[in-house]
Amino acid sequence: MKLIQDPLVLALIVALAITVFVAFRMRSAAARSARTADVAKEECARANRAVELRDEEARHLADRVLPGLLSQWQSGAQQAEGDVRPLHPSLVQTPTGQAFQAVLDQVTGLMSEAEARAEGAAKAAVQATTRSLQDLGYELQAEVTAMITKFDDETLLQRLMPVDHLASQLTRRLQVVGVLTGMWPGRQHSNAPVLDVARAGVSRIRDYQRIRVAPSLPYYLDGRAVEPLALLLGELMDNAARHSAPSTQVEVTWHDFHNCLGIAIHDAGPGMTPEVQQRVERLLLDGENVRLTGLGNPAMFGLPGVAALCARYGFRVGLDQQHSLAGGCRAMVLVPRTMLLEPPEEAPEPRHAASTSDTGPTGHRPTQRPGESPGYDLAADGLPQRRRGEHLPMVPRTPASQPPTAPVGNAMAAFSRGIGSTTNPHITPTPKETTS
Template sequence: MTPLMQDTLVWAPLGGMIAVGALALRYRKKAAEYCRHDGMVEAQAADAEQDVAARDEEAQHLAESRLPALVDALRHGTGDAAGDLLHPQLAGTPTGRAYLSVLEQVNALTVHASEQAEGAARAAVQAVTRSVQALVHEQQTAITHLLATEYDERLLELVQPIDHTASQLARRLQILGVLAGLWPGRQREDAPLLETVRGGVSRIRDFHRVQVPNESAHYVAGRYVEPVVLAMAELLDNAARHSAPSTPVAVSFLEARHGISIQIHDAGPGMRPEAREEAVRRLSGQYPVRLTELRTPPSFGHLGVGALAAQYGFSAAVDEEHSVYGGVRAVLYLPRELLADPPSTEGHEPLVPKQSAPSRGPARNALLP
């Protein structure tokens, strides 16, 4: 055997072993790649399951939490309070954008429906208020004519309570109309502050309990006379209704540098903190009045005063710290811009006599209907 044949016989098995090893190594690499691929597939499947679970939880969170929170916030006028995503990683994704679109559409539809309902309620209240005001005006005109043409004391005694009740009804209609967006309905000439306050006194049930100062040199500008009369009447009525019938309601004037304060003191039990906070909020006039959101039964007094204050530039407040009777002090502050210069005294007749009203009924004066 030649050396060449011997080398061939020696290297042939080695070459086969090398080829088999290379092939095994290749298959081993392939197997490892397949294992890695299977791991990636399993990881991707797990991520997909987590993503689906997150989207399902987000949908449930939208239905059970975010949408009810948004509707409740819109109902109470506190703005968009729908809350955030349960899974922040969904923000900016098609799912997150879709859910945000749902909330925006619900918000827009709810606001639109609320505005439509409020507009319909205001239109209805305005129509009813105008029609009833016309009837009350006719009634008061007839009563005024009767009182002016008949001088029987017995008749006067019987008719004056009817006249006073009609005056209170007219005041309530005016306040309701103000809340519905109507003008108070009267244009006055400049009037003495004292007469303006007495005009408010004459429009409440317990007028005889109110103690008014005997004099004041201030005048209220004509544009503001009726709004101030209405605001005074509501604050006086509130003070009288929340204090014992045997106690007085005192009115006083406090002149300040930039205006004058009309103070109303009652001897009632005071106000709970939450009631006082609500009264301050209503009297501020800073929050729009929505007829569709009034509580049941509705309370118009402080809301009406707040609406008048916001529209005509005066302010109203309540506190308990400075009440002379230990009850509540209500303050109506009139800036200088709402006051007028007193007219010349030459040839001027006072609009309201200085004597007090008769005990059987309120004094009728130029401010009464």
Template sequence: MSTLIHDIALMAVPSGVALGAGAVAVHYRRRAIERLAAVRQLESRVCDGEQRVEARDEEARHLAEHRLPALITALSCGDADGYRDVGLLHPSLAASPTGVAHQAVLDQVSVLVHEASERAEGAASAAVQAVVRSLQALINEQQVAVTALQDLRSDEDTLAITIPIDHASSQLARRAQIVGILTGMWPGRQRADTPLQETVRGGVSRIRDYLRVEISGEPTSYVAGRVVEPVVLAAAELLDNAARHSEPGTKVYVWFLEAHNGISIIIEDAGIGLSPEERERAARLLSGQDPVRITELRNPPRFGFLAIGQLAARYGFHVSVEQQSVHGGVRAVLHLPRALLVAPPPPASPSANGSQEAATSPDHPYPVAEDGLPMRRPKRGARVQPGAPATSSPPPDAGRHLAAFIRGNDSARIPSTDQEQTP
């Protein structure tokens, strides 16, 4: 208003009408300039707003097409530690409500996917454990039946039929044990201290191509009872892997190397070997450091190295594979530290004919007959009445039947839970 009054005052100056008209023109020109500046300011604000809206739209598309899929893929593959968020397309929006909201979405999705993965893993592990337990029960029944048949009839024809069945059952039992170990179950058998060579032979007996395995060396150390079954399973998996990945006509060699810190079981084959990538992956699996998740196994799954790694980490031995075999294949090393080994038991004090002396010694209350049954001796001073019927001797195979009965009772007392028993 003051500008307009000033312009009117200029029009009242007696210098002429032209001067007044010029003043009016100046006033309206100034007003036009001011309005033009306001319009341009509004246009700039509109343009800036449109750019911000476009940036937020781009961030929304980037979130839906890249950031969320990358996060879900990493979580579903179990690679949450290796996941790196690519971040915003427009870093200037990081502290804005849009950036904060997008990060909240990622965090919520991460929590939901993790919870869903844990539920799926728990359900899968429970289902696998239920199947393994039912299989183990059936396998045990089959092995007991085969043992009973072998005890009843030990002729060559019967053995020719039952031995392959028993061998197949032992392999099936091993596979069930391996799958169970991946779900956290313990091996399921408690052993006594066992010579190292017999422990390795136990692993040999549980693979299909056991005739191809050649063992050299006679170590004198014993394996502690609590780790006998885990070592048997680990050795069996290594031997089976060596046999399956080498030519059928070749041998798998096993020998022992005693060192200051323990004893190593060395397994060599003449197979195709391992590539650097396969060797690196094998080392990672055999370390047992990564948790095993049933829902994240490869297709087809490979259980052997995974289970060996879990056994090694749980019981304290070490397994490695290297492409150093002199035969061009793979050398696997299972190292047992001294803490897992025990000294051989002292030799028995009785002489070799101790059983015969016990059978004839008058101080032994129950002498033992040749068939394994105790034999009662008449009391001192007792006489056999004339005409009394002679006592009939037991059948020749009664001792073997009794031993089978005892073995059956002992096997029935093996704990069937998946809680590890300690001596």
């Protein structure tokens, strides 16, 4: 192979090679520059998107999350789940997401502290007011009862019984408010028949004449649960009567279950919407967290009080619209069997001379037919028939299944039977409350 001898040709070839090499390097550099520009554009786009996500998350925090928390704190309503979660979950682990969460934690902590202070102040104020009003209510009832016992006048009795009934309603409502502040319902009792406890609840509501209580099972209730259960049943009966037509009746039935006693209250009202039923069920299940500052405006005391009583004493209450006898709503109260007692054995009567308080106007003891319970007689108009100088329990000799024929005093006689449990020897009310 011959080498190129002409220097000119050799120079041209070298120059051409250099030109090709330089052009190739320039093209490679241009390609690298183009790729670098594309990468820079992508990185710039990603940075802009990240800034947009953070801006959107900040707007979501300011426009939805914080106002939702404030609204929830003010009204007590549940905040929607979508308003609590971050708008972009990819930012949760970033410094921005952690900073936003720190802001939420601080706001939530401040709201919880403010809520606790407001609840404590509200409970203290309401409790002090309720305690003073309860004492006045008990004194009023004691005075009315003393007048009823002292004076043997049917007209005066007819005027005083509605006053006593109004005082009972006032006391019941004060007791419910007091329970929401952590107070004891206010009365101590001995063991009592469950039927008497139900009648005590009936005697504390306005529409007591519309309540029909079925015959009781042979159970007594532990004295510690007597007043709470009477108050709970009174609230549910009052709720059933107020939410049904005045011409309808409220039926109270008994169900003996394996581990509890069921007390069912049936009304003939329109029932509840699914939303209201869900809210009531949540309230009854979460009675320990009932707050005075979350009762709404206007405040609702009845069902929150029932929920608080259930949480404190171990009762359970369920509402449904499928098993009501009257086509309305049924409230089922479950009393644990640990609160139930067997009826006590009757002690034999002592054989001693009759005192003057046990004798009639002629000095002889009134005759009592076999199987007849001691108590007062009902006159033809249905009013209690009293004898001067004798003290008898507020229990009529005429059974509830045999009402008097005369219509004049039927209402008063029914009311007397209804409040019989409040003066029953097994239930001893005290004029002063006892806080737990």
